[in-house]
Amino acid sequence: MVNKRVPDWLNSSMWQSPPPASTTTAAPPPPPPPIKPPSPPSKPPSVSSSDGSGNEAREAREPAGSVQKTEVRDPLLSSSGGNEYDADPVEDVSRQVQxxxxxxxxxINMGELQRLASLGIPDGAGIRSTVWKLLLAYLPRDKALWSSELAKKRSQYKNFKDDLLKNPSEVTREMEESTSSQNGDETREGKGLLSRSEIPVDEHPLSLGKTSVWNQFFQDTEIIEQIDRDVKRTHPDMHFFSGDSASAKANQDALKNILIIYAKLNPGIRYVQGMNEILAPLYYVFKNDPNEDFVINAEADTFFCFVELLSGIRDNFCKQLDNSVVGIRSTISRMSQLLKEHDEELWRHLELTTKVNPQFYAFRWITLLLTQEFNFADILHIWDTLLSDPEGPQETLLRVCCAMLILVRRRLLAGDFTANLKLLQSYPSTNIGHLLYVANKLRSHSHS
Incomplete structure (x- = not known):
């Protein structure tokens, strides 16, 4: 029988409660406020062109305007037994001390740091900011090197901004001044201004030359406009990211700068919708560090940590790799196989009986690192665990996604295509401690 594939630990009463007869709405834990999710799509996320040169970007999500997420408390998530991931004020204080x-x-002993961080980093005291920088290899293990490494990286980022965020007029003028200085040329009036005939043809604003800075500027405009639109709708419920305050606008500008510079330094992938959602937690954590030096340099620090984080998952954003062994379809398939290995009954019901293609929900879960499925505080807790994996976040991410399915298995087994798709595209509020506990159990039982 298929049921024999269900692990014994899944047969506890914790998972076997009957599905709720009716849903109840509970207020989200403040602060920060809950995220507004996208409207459930009727098909997998679409592919759209990001620029006129053939580079394509997937639309990982579309905002749902002012629609607020309804948080559903599921009896399946209640348990009288505790686990190492459950929130405990005493444990939090102890872990903060450790x-x-x-x-x-x-x-720094990275193994011990990863172990402690994987259980959740207590909020406050700026610990998460420093730990994340270490987990993402932005800060070296040797504390004596921190000052010099930070100074070098921050200077490098300043150079990126100076070189890549210039107006083409400034670039053209600097090139002209450099040429004039090297040749010792001056106009008849001796004022150092180039005559009309001496302006390089390729640097004229109307030039269509591929090497023209103006042509490149116009090519970049569409991506920059897309970045601007996406940044403005990043966590619209949070005053930190949204609103008319000077601080919110400054934070938006920082996100835009980082994404534009990343796009220009990575022409093979450029910018893909959804990258703003991955960037937001990093910048939020670093900008709220009590260390004033870290606050001032949050943009530069976030850029390098964002690059490091994306380096391990960038293949998920590359359409050309979709059907390869490293592309998003392969990654989703691995999640499906993980579910089949641990709960074949649920896997069979989802994919064979109700025919819920995992791409309909797991595409967003995986590409956006679950940033659209939970409230912001819970995202930070989940990321503590994801970033603590010494092999990178993806394997732990797949276990968390599989655990998300297992936590609502009774409701899924009782549902049809429509009910299950709706549930998974708008995942109910859950106990993050239980979720990470089950994900960790999947690791320990993977070879059972």
Missing amino acids: LSQELSKKI
């Missing part, structure tokens, strides 16, 4: 002690060492 993390602080680890961060005070001259040489």
Whole structure:
């Protein structure tokens, strides 16, 4: 029988409660406020062109305007038994002390730091900001090197901004001044202005030459406009990212700068919709560090951590790799196989009986690192665990996605195509401690 494939630990009463007869709405935990999710699509996320040169970007999500997420409390998530991921004020204080002690060492023990962080980093005291920088290899293990490494990286980012965010007029003028200086040329009036005949043809604003800075500027305009639109709708419920305040606008400008520079430095992938959602938690954490030096340099620090984080998952954003062994379809298939390995009954019901293609929901889960499925505070907790995986976030991410299915398995087994798709495209509020606990159990039972 198929049921024999269900692990014994899944047969506990924790998972076997009957589905709720009716849903109840509970207020989201403040702060920050819950995220507004996208409207459930009737088909997989679409592919749209990001620029006129053939580079394509997937639309990972479309905002749902002012629609607010309804948080459904599922009895399946209630349990009288605790686990190592459950929120406990005493445990939080203890872990904060342990993390602080680890961060005070001259040489950071990354194995111990990863172990502690994987259980969740307590909010406050700026610990998460520093730990994430270490987990993403932005800060070296040797604390004596922190000052010099930070100075070097921040200077490098300043150069990126100076070189890549210039108006083409400035670039053209600097090129003209450089040419004039090298040749010792001056106009008849001796004012250092080039005569009309000496302006390089390729640098004229109407030039269609491929090497023209103006032509490149016009090619970049569409991507920059897309970045601007996406940044403005990033977490619209949070004053940190949205609104007319000077701080919100400054934060939006920082996100735009990072995404534009990344796009220009990575012409093979450029910008794909949804990258703004992955960027937001990093910038939020770094900008809220109590260390004033980290706050001032949050944009530069976020850029390099964003590059590192994306380096491990960028294949999911590359349409040309969709059907390859490293593309998003292969990644989703691995999640499906993981579910089949641990709960074949649920896998069979979803994919064979109700024919819910995992791409309809898992595409967004995976490409956006679950940033659209939970409230912001819970996202940070989940990311503590994702970033703590020494092999990178993807394997842990797949286990968390599989755990999300298992947590609502009774409702899924009782549902048809429509009910299950609706549930998975608007995932109910859940106990993040239980979710990470089950994901970790999947790791320990993967070879059982």
